[in-house]
Amino acid sequence: xxxxxxxxxxxxxxxxxxxxxxxxxxxxxxxxxxxxxxxxxxxxxxxxxxxxxxxxxxxxxxxxxxxxxxxxxxxxxxxxxxxxxxxxxxxxxxxxxxxxxxxxxxxxxxxxxxxxxxxxxxxxxxxxxxxxxxxxxxxxxxxxxxxxxxxxxxxxxxxxxxxxxxxxxxxxxxxxxxxxxxxxxxxxxxxxxxxxxxxxxxxxxxxxxxxxxxxxxxxxxxxxxxxxxxxxxxxxxxxxxxxxxxxxxxxxxxxxxxxxxxxxxxxxxxxxxxxxxxxxx
Ligand code: KIV
Numbered sequence: 001x002x003x004x005x006x007x008x009x010x011x012x013x014x015x016x017x018x019x020x021x022x023x024x025x026x027x028x029x030x031x032x033x034x035x036x037x038x039x040x041x042x043x044x045x046x047x048x049x050x051x052x053x054x055x056x057x058x059x060x061x062x063x064x065x066x067x068x069x070x071x072x073x074x075x076x077x078x079x080x081x082x083x084x085x086x087x088x089x090x091x092x093x094x095x096x097x098x099x100x101x102x103x104x105x106x107x108x109x110x111x112x113x114x115x116x117x118x119x120x121x122x123x124x125x126x127x128x129x130x131x132x133x134x135x136x137x138x139x140x141x142x143x144x145x146x147x148x149x150x151x152x153x154x155x156x157x158x159x160x161x162x163x164x165x166x167x168x169x170x171x172x173x174x175x176x177x178x179x180x181x182x183x184x185x186x187x188x189x190x191x192x193x194x195x196x197x198x199x200x201x202x203x204x205x206x207x208x209x210x211x212x213x214x215x216x217x218x219x220x221x222x223x224x225x226x227x228x229x230x231x232x233x234x235x236x237x238x239x240x241x242x243x244x245x246x247x248x249x250x251x252x253x254x255x256x257x258x259x260x261x262x263x264x265x266x267x268x269x270x271x272x273x274x275x276x277x278x279x280x281x
Contacts, residue, residue: 012036012056020128021056021097023151023194030216030227038099038218038230042068042085044092046233051093058093059131059153059230060086062101062161067234074160075104079117086125099153100127104161107132111144118150131197133159135184139191146192154193156181157222158200169244171221173201178208185209185217197230198222200246221246 012021012029029036038057041047042064050058064085065077079102086100100121107114114132121127129151132138138154145152157172166172173181182205185196195216198206203223210217210226219226221244235243237253267273 018095020095023097023129025056026097026195026216030214036216036228038228039236040064040067040230040232041089041092041098044088047089047092047096047098050233051096056096057099057228058089058096059099060089060101060125060127061131061232062103063232065103067232067240073163075163077103079103079106079120083120083125086121086127090126097128098126099129099131100125102130102132107138107141108134111140114138114141115144115148115150118145119148122150129153129194131155133161135181136187139187142188142191142193152193153218154185154188154196155199156184156188156196156201157198160199169200171200171202173205178202178205181205182209182212185213189213189215195228198226200244 012025012034026036036056038059039050039055040061040063041050041058042060047058060082062074062077062082064082065071065074068085069077069081071077082100082103086098090098102114102117102121106117118130121130130145131153132141133155135156142152142154158166158169160169163169178201181201185198188196193215195218196209196213197218197220198209199219200221203225206217206219206222207225216227218228218230220230231247232240234240234253235247236249237251238249238255239253239257240247241254243249264273
C-alpha cells in the first residue's frame with residue numbers, strides 16, 4: 001500500500017459536515033479543478049468500506065448484470081434486479097452520493113417511462129441520482145428527469161447497452177464520431193445533466209470534452225484528463241478474470257480468496273477448524 005493513501009482522499013467529500021455528498025459538491029469540485037474517484041457498489045458491506053475510505057460517489061451500475069448476476073452483457077438486468085442492490089448500497093453508506101443506473105429498456109421508450117423508472121430508484125431504492133446511457137436520443141428523458149428534481153448522470157462513448165449496435169466492446173469517438181460525441185456532451189449539459197461518464201474514448205477527445213464542459217466528466221478508459229475516474233470494483237480489486245486494458249488491478253482479491261477458502265477447506269478436512277476459541281462451552 002502506498003503511503004499516499006488517506007482515508008479521506010478528496011475535499012469533495014461533503015461528509016466533513018456529516019452529510020452526504022451532493023451534486024453541488026460535485027459541481028464545486030469541477031470549479032476548484034479537483035479530481036475525484038467513483039467506484040461501483042452492489043451490496044451494503046462493500047459500500048460501507050468504500051464510503052469509509054472516502055469515495056464520494058458510489059455507482060450501482062448495470063454492470064451488476066455481469067459481476068453480480070453472471071450474464072455476459074448488461075442487457076438482461078431489470079429494474080427489479082437493481083432496486084434491492086441500490087437500497088443495500090444506500091443502507092451501507094452514510095456519506096457518499098449513490099447513483100443508480102437505469103437498466104436497458106427501462107427509459108428509452110419515452111420521458112414518461114424514464115420518469116417512472118427513475119422515481120422507483122429514488123423512492124424504493126433511496127438513490128440520490130440516476131445514470132442513463134446515450135446522447136441526443138435521450139435528451140427528452142434527461143430534461144424530464146431534471147425538471148422532476150432528479151439529478152442525472154449521463155454516459156457517452158462505449159455505452160454497453162448498445163453493444164449490439166457497436167458490434168462489440170470497442171473504442172468509440174474516433175474521427176468524425178468524436179465531433180458527434182462532443183456535441184452530445186454539450187447537449188446533455190444543456191439539458192441539465194450534472195456529470196457525464198466517458199467510456200472507452202480516445203484520451204485526447206476526453207480532454208477536449210472535459211475542457212469544453214462546465215459539468216464534470218468521469219472517465220473509464222478515457223485517459224488521465226477527465227475530472228473523475230470510475231472503475232468497477234471487481235476490476236480494480238482483481239476479481240475479474242479478464243479485465244479490459246483500461247483497468248488497473250490494485251489487489252489480487254481472486255488469489256487471496258482462493259488461498260483463504262483452500263485454507264478453510266484444509267482445516268475442516270484436517271479437523272483444525274473449529275478450535276476451542278471458536279466453540280461455545
Ligand atoms: O454499469 C457500470 O458499472 C457503469 C460504469 C462502468 C460507468 O456504467
